[in-house]
Amino acid sequence: MPTANETIERLTSQDYKYGFVTEIEEDSVAPGLNEDIIRLISHKKGEPEWLLDWRLKAYRNWQTMEEPKWSNVTYPPIDYDAVVYYSAPKQIAKRPGSLEEVDPKLLETYERLGIPLRERGALAGVAVDAVFDSVSVATTFKAQLAKLGVIFCSFSEAVRDHPDLVRKYLGSVVPYADNYFAGLNSAVFSDGSFCYVPKGVRCPMELSTYFRINAAQTGQFERTLIIADEGAYVSYLEGCTAPMRDRNQLHAAVVELIALDNAQIKYSTVQNWYPGDKEGRGGIYNFVTKRGKCAGVNSKISWTQVETGSAITWKYPSCILLGDNSIGEFYSVALTNNYQQADTGTKMIHIGRNTRSTIVSKGISAGHGQNTYRGLVQVAKKAEGARNYSQCDSMLIGDQCGAHTFPYIDVRNPSGQVEHEACTSKIGEDQIFYCNQRGISTEDAVSMIVNGFCKQVFRELPMEFAVEAQKLLTVSLEGSVG
Amino acid sequence: MPLLEVKNLHVNVGGTEILKGVDLAVNEGEIHAIMGPNGSGKSTLAQTISGHPAFEVTDGDIVYGGESLLGKKPEERACAGIFLAFQYPVEIPGISNSLFMKSALNAIRRSRGLQELDAFEFLELIKEKANTVEMDEALLSRSVNSGFSGGEKKRNEILQMAVLEPRLGILDETDSGLDIDALRIVADGVNSLRAPHRAMIIVTHYQRLLNYIVPDFVHVLNGGRIVRSGGKELALELEEKGYSWLEEEALARS
Ligand SMILES: Nc1ncnc2c1ncn2[C@@H]1O[C@H](COP(=O)(O)OP(=O)(O)OP(=O)(O)O)[C@@H](O)[C@H]1O
Ligand SMILES: [Mg+2]
Numbered sequence: 001m002p003t004a005n006e007t008i009e010r011l012t013s014q015d016y017k018y019g020f021v022t023e024i025e026e027d028s029v030a031p032g033l034n035e036d037i038i039r040l041i042s043h044k045k046g047e048p049e050w051l052l053d054w055r056l057k058a059y060r061n062w063q064t065m066e067e068p069k070w071s072n073v074t075y076p077p078i079d080y081d082a083v084v085y086y087s088a089p090k091q092i093a094k095r096p097g098s099l100e101e102v103d104p105k106l107l108e109t110y111e112r113l114g115i116p117l118r119e120r121g122a123l124a125g126v127a128v129d130a131v132f133d134s135v136s137v138a139t140t141f142k143a144q145l146a147k148l149g150v151i152f153c154s155f156s157e158a159v160r161d162h163p164d165l166v167r168k169y170l171g172s173v174v175p176y177a178d179n180y181f182a183g184l185n186s187a188v189f190s191d192g193s194f195c196y197v198p199k200g201v202r203c204p205m206e207l208s209t210y211f212r213i214n215a216a217q218t219g220q221f222e223r224t225l226i227i228a229d230e231g232a233y234v235s236y237l238e239g240c241t242a243p244m245r246d247r248n249q250l251h252a253a254v255v256e257l258i259a260l261d262n263a264q265i266k267y268s269t270v271q272n273w274y275p276g277d278k279e280g281r282g283g284i285y286n287f288v289t290k291r292g293k294c295a296g297v298n299s300k301i302s303w304t305q306v307e308t309g310s311a312i313t314w315k316y317p318s319c320i321l322l323g324d325n326s327i328g329e330f331y332s333v334a335l336t337n338n339y340q341q342a343d344t345g346t347k348m349i350h351i352g353r354n355t356r357s358t359i360v361s362k363g364i365s366a367g368h369g370q371n372t373y374r375g376l377v378q379v380a381k382k383a384e385g386a387r388n389y390s391q392c393d394s395m396l397i398g399d400q401c402g403a404h405t406f407p408y409i410d411v412r413n414p415s416g417q418v419e420h421e422a423c424t425s426k427i428g429e430d431q432i433f434y435c436n437q438r439g440i441s442t443e444d445a446v447s448m449i450v451n452g453f454c455k456q457v458f459r460e461l462p463m464e465f466a467v468e469a470q471k472l473l474t475v476s477l478e479g480s481v482g
Numbered sequence: 483m484p485l486l487e488v489k490n491l492h493v494n495v496g497g498t499e500i501l502k503g504v505d506l507a508v509n510e511g512e513i514h515a516i517m518g519p520n521g522s523g524k525s526t527l528a529q530t531i532s533g534h535p536a537f538e539v540t541d542g543d544i545v546y547g548g549e550s551l552l553g554k555k556p557e558e559r560a561c562a563g564i565f566l567a568f569q570y571p572v573e574i575p576g577i578s579n580s581l582f583m584k585s586a587l588n589a590i591r592r593s594r595g596l597q598e599l600d601a602f603e604f605l606e607l608i609k610e611k612a613n614t615v616e617m618d619e620a621l622l623s624r625s626v627n628s629g630f631s632g633g634e635k636k637r638n639e640i641l642q643m644a645v646l647e648p649r650l651g652i653l654d655e656t657d658s659g660l661d662i663d664a665l666r667i668v669a670d671g672v673n674s675l676r677a678p679h680r681a682m683i684i685v686t687h688y689q690r691l692l693n694y695i696v697p698d699f700v701h702v703l704n705g706g707r708i709v710r711s712g713g714k715e716l717a718l719e720l721e722e723k724g725y726s727w728l729e730e731e732a733l734a735r736s
């Protein structure tokens with residue numbers, strides 16, 4: 001009979017069910033990175049001069065930067081000249097006018113991923129922008145949202161139709177010189193989502209972007225820019241998957257959020273990029289910069305993430321709490337299985353008075369997975385009355401994985417209050433046998449324990465997503481058992 | 483036919499033979515006490531009957547309700563009515579004690595084709611049972627055994643047994659670490675579960691418990707074998723003379 005450890009191993013070595021490839025003709029540029037490629041991308045997208053200039057500045061600055069080495073992940077050097085920086089389905093490159101003109105193969109791809117793009121079959125109450133490799137395929141419910149003045153479209157369309165908004169806010173939270181991967185993204189970003197919610201409007205449906213990397217050797221570099229004007233509210237969801245490939249693929253995204261006075265943005269991610277196989281071959285390198293600025297008084301930005309995919313995750317959704325009384329939140333579940341590595345966490349930068357932040361991080365490691373929480377809580381000199389509460393818990397499943405916690409705290413105002421709690425729990429043969437002895441199967445035991453551990457975070461997700469996330473986590477740990 | 487029949491059981495752990503031919507028959511309605519020095523294999527026997535994967539049966543058989551247990555998963559054995567109160571109850575973080583018991587009870591009910599209890603029905607049941615073992619209700623909403631005191635953990639085991647109502651209850655040193663009051667509460671809990679269709683195996687070091695729970699049989703396990711069986715008086719004799727007396731006797735015989 002297998003031991004519980006073997007059972008845990010079997011359970012945790014699942015198959016990735018989004019790993020299929022869509023056979024579609026793509027228009028790709030040659031691999032490699034130089035100014036000509038950047039000009040070509042900009043030209044293909046028919047961009048204005050100012051944006052090309054911005055890209056080139058970003059590129060020149062990037063060349064002077066070095067890839068960061070401080071994170072707790074290891075990977076062979078990335079050859080940035082072997083990456084294809086632009087790849088789009090041929091037919092999309094010609095810009096179809098309506099969904100009816102979109103290649104059925106693409107629609108079918110999203111159907112298979114559970115993201116129907118035909119509005120009739122779509123998830124009720126969720127508008128979707130579907131990004132396939134370097135371009136946005138379709139955005140649903142656009143017309144309905146437009147009636148309220150909500151702009152929700154692909155980044156490229158925003159550049160074309162709302163250049164002033166884009167120009168005003170692009171790079172205002174994450175400047176191109178911010179870090180290596182954000183710099184790279186600024187130079188070569190191809191598409192992404194844009195959202196603007198006007199003053200006093202509560203966006204009536206969840207907005208969502210679904211990212212799919214399809215083409216081989218291609219990197220995905222999308223940008224998302226969300227602006228909630230005074231008193232506005234928006235809840236935004238992001239999902240992602242990629243085919244199974246032996247070679248690693250690069251994903252370096254940038255997300256910028258801006259909340260003005262009394263505005264609220266809720267940003268949720270269920271990240272399920274291909275994690276690589278059981279031996280650690282292939283998988284997505286996910287180097288993402290996500291940052292929100294609570295620019296106005298009483299504004300609130302909350303990040304919720306469930307990170308189950310990617311070979312490497314390097315990601316710190318952060319909040320700059322500029323406005324007085326503004327609130328930042330970060331709720332995270334990061335799961336690493338097999339040979340996955342995650343170095344993730346957040347930064348809460350308290351600048352305004354009476355700003356508050358909450359951090360709840362749950363790291364789960366199984367197999368040979370390595371999970372690192374890295375977080376910074378900074379209270380600036382003028383941030384009178386700032387408060388932070390952080391809770392960073394780790395769960396180890398089996399005995400070959402690791403969990404690491406690096407909390408950095410920097411308080412420069414004596415009235416600041418920073419609380420940090422952490423605990424590590426182990427799920428091993430003994431816990432599983434105890435459950436088994438009470439009649440609970442190993443699969444149910446693992447899923448019950450893991451879901452219990454993550455409850456605090458799941459509670460923050462929009463309903464449909466919470467169910468999805470729970471399932472995903474169970475599948476990531478259980479495989480096709482049963 | 484006995485409810486449980488252990489026949490010439492040989493068990494290896496980590497390559498060492500711990501049980502070297504154990505024979506034991508337990509009928510419905512009976513209470514058997516197993517005593518024996520530290521390291522003699524009492525917990526090994528209990529865990530092997532429950533199906534712990536670390537214990538490898540190299541020879542012999544365990545027959546329960548007429549069927550061999552070998553090759554059955556621990557959860558299958560549990561669903562068939564075998565319950566082990568652990569010598570060292572395990573802490574499970576992040577899952578509440580009452581949800582845990584509800585999942586266990588419903589898993590067992592499911593396996594028997596019975597309707598699962600809903601949250602309200604279960605709440606009623608658990609409150610009543612917690613009352614019988616005088617368990618503070620606050621412990622129901624805490625994570626399973628996490629941060630429980632030694633005595634609370636033991637009491638929690640008896641609570642689970644009361645909820646799951648097994649056919650065969652195996653109590654591995656449930657009396658160790660209990661204060662006098664708790665000892666009586668636990669013993670009352672066990673006695674209230676005494677029934678004609680239910681059997682118990684009670685592993686203990688102390689005759690004291692057997693004053694409360696009066697066994698039908700007492701067995702002494704030593705060096706991986708049952709070296710002596712008798713009635714409840716055997717426990718008193720052991721208390722008086724210790725185990726060396728049995729060893730000397732065994733030597734004299736050989
Ligand atoms: N997992 C294991 N690996 C190696 N040896 C083990 C393991 N479990 C038990 N043993 C050994 O088996 C022998 C019997 O242990 P067991 O726990 O069954 O004794 P016990 O009779 O219950 O003792 P106690 O009265 O101290 O509880 C001991 O020598 C013990 O060290
Ligand atoms: Mg023992």
